[in-house]
Amino acid sequence: MNRDERGLRLRQGKCLHLYKYFLHPRFGFLNARIQTWFPFNVQICMNGREWLARQLAREGRSDFKRADNCFPWLGDPALAQRRMDAQLTTDWPRTLNAIARSLNPRHTAIFKPRPMDYYWSAYQTEWATDVMFKDPRTLAGIYPALVRHAMHHFRSPDVMRFLGRKAHGNFTGEIVTSFKDRPEGVRVKHWVRGNSVKMYDKAGSVLRVETTVARTQDFKVLRPSHKDPEGPLDWKPLRKGVADLHRRTEVSQRSNERYLEALATVEDTTPCSRIFDAVAKPVLEGKRRSRPLRIGDPADLAVLQAVARGEFATAGFRNRDLRLLLHPASAKADAAEQRRVSAKVGRQLRLLRAHGLIRKVQKTHRYVLTSKGHLLTAALWATRDANLKKLVA
Known part of the structure; x- marks a missing residue:
């Protein structure tokens, strides 16, 4: 330390967290973490199936088998589902505040001049x-x-x-x-x-x-x-x-x-010819005529491959998502080029909607595959990846 220096200096230091693992009377096994400096943030991890097992046990039920965090067998699946659904009605602020108080019994005394509770959010x-x-x-x-x-x-x-x-x-x-x-x-x-x-x-x-x-x-x-x-x-x-x-x-x-x-x-048994023929002809949507899909065209194949990606099952996909997949160079292009690519992808999305392969998520700019879309893309990749020996076997 330099005694000639005055004022505050920012220095990097180690921070301490305290972890607690315990059996909660309601939720079962869970763990919690609290930081040892202001504002004493808390993180709590719990498992819904652990909670369900406690619920069933409290009711005196033995008609279930549990392995880790899953149930290979349930005597009454409908009852178990109702118990799981009831978990969603929990008063989370009140419940989590009670757990936080057990981590820091001095909370009330520390915040006595300005009483406050935690704002609870779901990190993941x-x-x-x-x-x-x-x-x-x-x-x-x-x-x-x-x-x-x-x-x-x-x-x-x-x-x-x-x-x-x-x-x-x-x-x-x-x-x-x-x-x-x-x-x-x-x-x-x-x-x-x-x-x-x-x-x-x-x-x-x-x-x-x-x-x-x-x-x-x-x-x-x-x-x-x-x-x-x-x-x-x-x-x-x-x-x-x-x-x-x-x-x-x-x-x-x-x-x-x-x-x-x-x-x-x-497990679908629909002949591939029927699936492919359904999109191989023009469709009319009002007065708008949309061309057939060309399942041998690299451009159409690329779009179908992009919209069928598994990660889009969570929130669907947007025009922007497809632009990054189909035209990655457009991300660094000028505004005029980005508008041109966006319009091109927009036309491709309209084509897929006209054939009933995707639908728009209400009140959003996102789309998801329909059942027809899943069937077409599955049939398309299965036949394209198969060799003649497999097809005639």
Whole structure:
């Protein structure tokens, strides 16, 4: 230290966080972190299926089997779903403030001159949809085809193999697998701008599709303006605060459903000729005539490949997203060139809408694939990737 220097100097120092892992009487196993300096920020991590297991156990139910954070078997799936849905009605500020007080018993004394509570936000949420199979053999029979479809059709940028972890000891229910005999699985993950959707198998007989939302700006919520809380409702950007948590679950569930719908085309038995013929002729939309799709044209193929990417299952895609994929050089072009490329992509989107392959998300500039779009793109890549030996076998 230089004694001749006066005033304040900015120096880098280490910051200390305290972590607490405990069994909560309501939520089960969770962990929380508090920083040891003002304003004592708190981060809490909890698991909805851990919570569900506690709910079922408190009700005296034993008709379920649990492995880690999934349920390979449920005696009453409808009841379990109702319990999961009821979690969304939680008074989150009150509940989380109680946990925060247990982390910092001195909170009231510290903030006595200016009493205040925490503003709670969801930094990241994971919303999973589990499809339970009667036995591992049934899932194993179709899972390789689902993985191939996700890899080739969705153009997944990440396919990661993993070996299942041993389940925690602090849970109710029955362990149905062990570390020794747990089968190797495959996770397929797609992500875009901080949000992702992934598919993987768990406990041998559970197929899970899971949407993770960390960047909320890509979604909308129907709410009043900040300046007029009692005013009319309008579609506003989704906030990270727990007040919009209900909407986050809605968009996450829709993402999972769209992904599962796309996977369902693997079992479709519609002849490819019928699928291709449906888009091989002009269509009339009012007085507007739209040309046929050219499924052998590189330009049309590139557009279909782009809109079928798995990461767009979360929030859909915009003109801007397709521009970056189809014309990456336009990002550094001048304004006139960007407008020209935007208009070109706009015409391609209108063509896909005219053929019923995509639909516009209400009150947004985003689009998602329709069932017809999923079927066409799946059939297209399956036939293009197949060789003659496979086709005539």
